[in-house]
Amino acid sequence: MASIFDLISFENIEADEIQNDDEMTVIPLVGPKLGDIAKPSSLIFERTTTYGSMQFLNQDKKPAIVPSHFMVRGPSAQDHAMSGSGVVIGKQSRTFNDSCCIEQSQGGYLRSQGNVHDVLPITLRKALLSKALRHEQSYQKLWPSITVWLGGLNLSKSGQAHLNFFYNDKNVKEHLEQFAAAFEPVQNQIGAIIFFGRDPVGFEIMSSHDHWMTYWKYLIRGCYGAELLRLKMLGKIAPTGFLLPELSTRMSEEKMSKTLETFTNKLTKEMVEMVGSVPILKSETVDLNGHVETKLITTDRGGGDVVLQDSKPVYVSLVL
Amino acid sequence: MKQVQKIDSGILQFAPKGAFYEGASDQFKTIFDMWVNLFNYDRTLFCLISLLNGTGFSKGSIGHLLLSNPQLGKELIPKGLSVDYEAQVIKYNLWKEKTPRALKNLLMLAGKENTHSRLIDTAKYGRKRVNNSRTRKIILEYIFNRDHESLDNLAVNYKGKLKKLIRHALGNVDLHKILSGDTYLFDKWIGRYHSNAMPVLFYLFDRDLQKDVVYTHYKKIQQVRLLKKAAIEGDVKNFKKLMKGLPVLTVMGYRNLYKVPIEKEEVYTKSTMSSRQKLTSESAAKRAGADIKVNYKKQDIYDLWKVFFHKVNTQDEENLDKIFSALEFQDKKLDKIDMGETVIILDCSGSMQGSEERPLHPFLTAISIISVIENVKEVIPVGGKGISRKTSDGTQYLYPQGSTKLWKGLIKAVSSGVKNIVVISDGYENNLKGMFEHVYDALKKKGKEFDLIHINPVFSADAKMGTARKLTKDTEALPVTDYKFLETELLFNRMLENKDMVKKLLLNKYTKLIGG
Numbered sequence: 001m002a003s004i005f006d007l008i009s010f011e012n013i014e015a016d017e018i019q020n021d022d023e024m025t026v027i028p029l030v031g032p033k034l035g036d037i038a039k040p041s042s043l044i045f046e047r048t049t050t051y052g053s054m055q056f057l058n059q060d061k062k063p064a065i066v067p068s069h070f071m072v073r074g075p076s077a078q079d080h081a082m083s084g085s086g087v088v089i090g091k092q093s094r095t096f097n098d099s100c101c102i103e104q105s106q107g108g109y110l111r112s113q114g115n116v117h118d119v120l121p122i123t124l125r126k127a128l129l130s131k132a133l134r135h136e137q138s139y140q141k142l143w144p145s146i147t148v149w150l151g152g153l154n155l156s157k158s159g160q161a162h163l164n165f166f167y168n169d170k171n172v173k174e175h176l177e178q179f180a181a182a183f184e185p186v187q188n189q190i191g192a193i194i195f196f197g198r199d200p201v202g203f204e205i206m207s208s209h210d211h212w213m214t215y216w217k218y219l220i221r222g223c224y225g226a227e228l229l230r231l232k233m234l235g236k237i238a239p240t241g242f243l244l245p246e247l248s249t250r251m252s253e254e255k256m257s258k259t260l261e262t263f264t265n266k267l268t269k270e271m272v273e274m275v276g277s278v279p280i281l282k283s284e285t286v287d288l289n290g291h292v293e294t295k296l297i298t299t300d301r302g303g304g305d306v307v308l309q310d311s312k313p314v315y316v317s318l319v320l
Numbered sequence: 321m322k323q324v325q326k327i328d329s330g331i332l333q334f335a336p337k338g339a340f341y342e343g344a345s346d347q348f349k350t351i352f353d354m355w356v357n358l359f360n361y362d363r364t365l366f367c368l369i370s371l372l373n374g375t376g377f378s379k380g381s382i383g384h385l386l387l388s389n390p391q392l393g394k395e396l397i398p399k400g401l402s403v404d405y406e407a408q409v410i411k412y413n414l415w416k417e418k419t420p421r422a423l424k425n426l427l428m429l430a431g432k433e434n435t436h437s438r439l440i441d442t443a444k445y446g447r448k449r450v451n452n453s454r455t456r457k458i459i460l461e462y463i464f465n466r467d468h469e470s471l472d473n474l475a476v477n478y479k480g481k482l483k484k485l486i487r488h489a490l491g492n493v494d495l496h497k498i499l500s501g502d503t504y505l506f507d508k509w510i511g512r513y514h515s516n517a518m519p520v521l522f523y524l525f526d527r528d529l530q531k532d533v534v535y536t537h538y539k540k541i542q543q544v545r546l547l548k549k550a551a552i553e554g555d556v557k558n559f560k561k562l563m564k565g566l567p568v569l570t571v572m573g574y575r576n577l578y579k580v581p582i583e584k585e586e587v588y589t590k591s592t593m594s595s596r597q598k599l600t601s602e603s604a605a606k607r608a609g610a611d612i613k614v615n616y617k618k619q620d621i622y623d624l625w626k627v628f629f630h631k632v633n634t635q636d637e638e639n640l641d642k643i644f645s646a647l648e649f650q651d652k653k654l655d656k657i658d659m660g661e662t663v664i665i666l667d668c669s670g671s672m673q674g675s676e677e678r679p680l681h682p683f684l685t686a687i688s689i690i691s692v693i694e695n696v697k698e699v700i701p702v703g704g705k706g707i708s709r710k711t712s713d714g715t716q717y718l719y720p721q722g723s724t725k726l727w728k729g730l731i732k733a734v735s736s737g738v739k740n741i742v743v744i745s746d747g748y749e750n751n752l753k754g755m756f757e758h759v760y761d762a763l764k765k766k767g768k769e770f771d772l773i774h775i776n777p778v779f780s781a782d783a784k785m786g787t788a789r790k791l792t793k794d795t796e797a798l799p800v801t802d803y804k805f806l807e808t809e810l811l812f813n814r815m816l817e818n819k820d821m822v823k824k825l826l827l828n829k830y831t832k833l834i835g836g
Contacts, residue, residue, distance in 0.1 A: 187721055
């Protein structure tokens with residue numbers, strides 16, 4: 001059975017120094033630009049045209065990629081999220097009619113201005129991994145999952161499938177910013193592997209460092225940070241740390257330094273291998289735009305999208 | 321007995337600009353609680369600490385809190401202080417500030433300096449208009465208690481702000497009466513400070529001059545009025561003649577408003593700018609084709625670093641050598657604090673880039689702090705990205721980027737054998753959490769003798785105690801968001817341990833600065 005690294009054979013991508021803060025650990029992935037994808041600044045969210053339809057404009061000649069489960073929350077309008085990733089070909093608008101409303105009883109359409117962007121939390125992304133549900137044109141398809149996801153959280157507002165009850169909660173907001181603070185992007189970073197404790201929960205690769213710099217906060221804060229915070233609020237995750245190697249009093253400073261370097265390198269390698277060996281159970285094409293193909297990958301515990309340009313991967317977003 | 325919770329000098333150093341990972345709103349909430357906390361604990365101490373170095377914003381806010389709460393009875397005023405010591409301290413601070421900041425602080429009283437309302441629930445946090453006899457006197461004294469020339473300059477440069485302040489202080493009714501010729505009210509509120517200020521009021525409130533009122537003492541006001549007339553009439557020749565010597569912003573304002581067809585270059589060249597304004601407008605002026613002569617050696621070291629990195633980022637090589645030379649000059653000229661031989665670990669990670677509102681502030685502060693520490697054996701940068709420029713001795717300049725391995729810097733610093741180790745960092749390790757402390761503990765256990773001082777140039781709302789994030793449990797982080805504030809920080813460190821001693825020190829400072 002093929003594993004993630006068998007299927008996604010990236011060249012020249014390396015793991016950088018491991019970063020950890022309490023329960024979350026991130027291994028930055030660094031490497032060169034992948035494929036020939038439009039700059040993130042050329043991709044603009046224009047509006048929602050009807051409930052369940054998100055429209056994007058690509059101002060560049062090259063194809064652009066809307067990140068998986070991209071979420072837009074705006075004032076006096078029904079918030080929306082993508083059902084997966086999306087490809088918008090050069091110099092065109094594209095409306096994704098299989099998008100999800102994520103604010104049950106709010107009316108109004110989103111505009112291009114005044115919005116907050118994020119990516120859906122892990123559990124809700126996993127709920128959209130079936131091909132059938134992904135393409136179902138039903139704006140309320142995510143409401144049952146949102147209701148369950150919000151259940152049991154002590155938020156200032158509750159009672160309906162409004163995801164912004166979580167993101168707009170004062171305490172939640174403050175905590176989410178801290179996730180962004182603890183995991184700074186490194187030079188040439190284009191992706192990351194994300195863990196809760198030692199369990200891999202996400203594998204993200206963007207087309208370039210520019211793309212990573214644009215979207216990393218939506219992922220670390222809005223997706224993984226939000227899920228982790230929810231688990232903490234529900235008391236479903238225990239604080240975890242790494243047992244650092246003992247530095248004896250007889251060690252020279254040089255030896256101390258080497259011991260810690262060896263420790264972090266070994267830890268990084270082990271954790272990367274853990275993700276690389278995750279088996280791929282299914283791979284099916286869900287979208288095709290010229291030379292750009294989107295595949296939906298299913299793993300034993302999750303899955304997500306891989307976008308290929310001329311058969312080479314240029315974007316990966318998997319929740320594990 | 322009242323208890324004061326943990327506070328630190330961050331409360332004097334706050335500016336509402338946010339950080340890499342925190343909005344200004346969260347920060348303001350934390351700092352506001354600290355102000356109120358200290359105010360309730362000891363009002364006199366709260367007032368007197370504002371004599372120490374701090375940001376104009378913090379001092380303005382301290383003044384606002386004092387003026388919006390009536391002063392206690394005479395019997396509760398400590399010995400050695402005059403009855404109106406609060407007003408004296410506030411006025412002293414206003415005069416010490418640069419004029420724009422002083423006016424902003426006064427506008428806080430008028431509810432016009434709305435930095436706060438953007439930030440925070442103003443009703444909840446008490447940011448509101450304050451108008452009482454103390455505020456009225458302070459505002460009017462600040463504006464009018466000055467000579468003709470100074471008042472002339474103030475009126476020309478800050479017309480809009482002065483209008484708001486005077487209207488707030490006098491109220492619409494009294495203002496109208498004064499402008500209509502009520503000499504009793506004029507003498508009562510304004511004439512006591514400046515008996516010949518009536519023409520200035522006419523100018524500020526755009527009232528036509530009575531025929532017998534002339535601007536003999538206010539040449540700039542007269543010049544501006546004529547400039548405006550020329551602009552309205554499209555008299556370019558006269559406009560050019562009159563703009564000489566007037567503030568660049570005033571001239572540019574009339575040029576733009578009335579679409580006077582003259583080049584920006586000419587405005588930059590003929591009108592006047594302060595030394596700092598020249599530095600900050602250099603790029604804009606250059607784009608307009610003007611050649612502004614900036615005396616770099618006169619500039620503050622922080623501003624010089626700011627311009628240096630701006631030039632590097634925009635690949636503007638012009639005058640870089642002059643800036644290098646000015647940096648070296650300022651580095652030598654600044655008063656230094658000698659802690660003995662010191663090694664500095666400098667955090668160059670991405671978060672030291674600061675917020676969008678105040679780009680690079682933490683990093684610029686950090687490198688400026690290095691210049692005020694005497695006897696530095698070595699600076700160990702951690703993280704960062706090299707930029708093309710190098711110093712004259714070949715040292716690579718760095719730009720903050722990426723993650724931090726501060727623990728490596730600590731090992732290197734301790735290996736140097738130097739006892740004093742200063743780490744300048746925002747307190748985020750971005751490695752395995754706790755590695756710095758792990759190494760610190762191991763080195764201490766090993767018997768290495770060193771004193772670690774953690775200077776944190778980033779205000780942190782999420783710090784569990786105080787305003788700065790710590791790196792180890794037993795090393796307090798010293799918040800220093802301006803290199804000039806080290807003295808303040810040192811005093812603050814002693815405040816909780818010995819309040820009376822600090823109060824005495826501050827009383828002495830009051831006597832020295834303001835008088836008995």
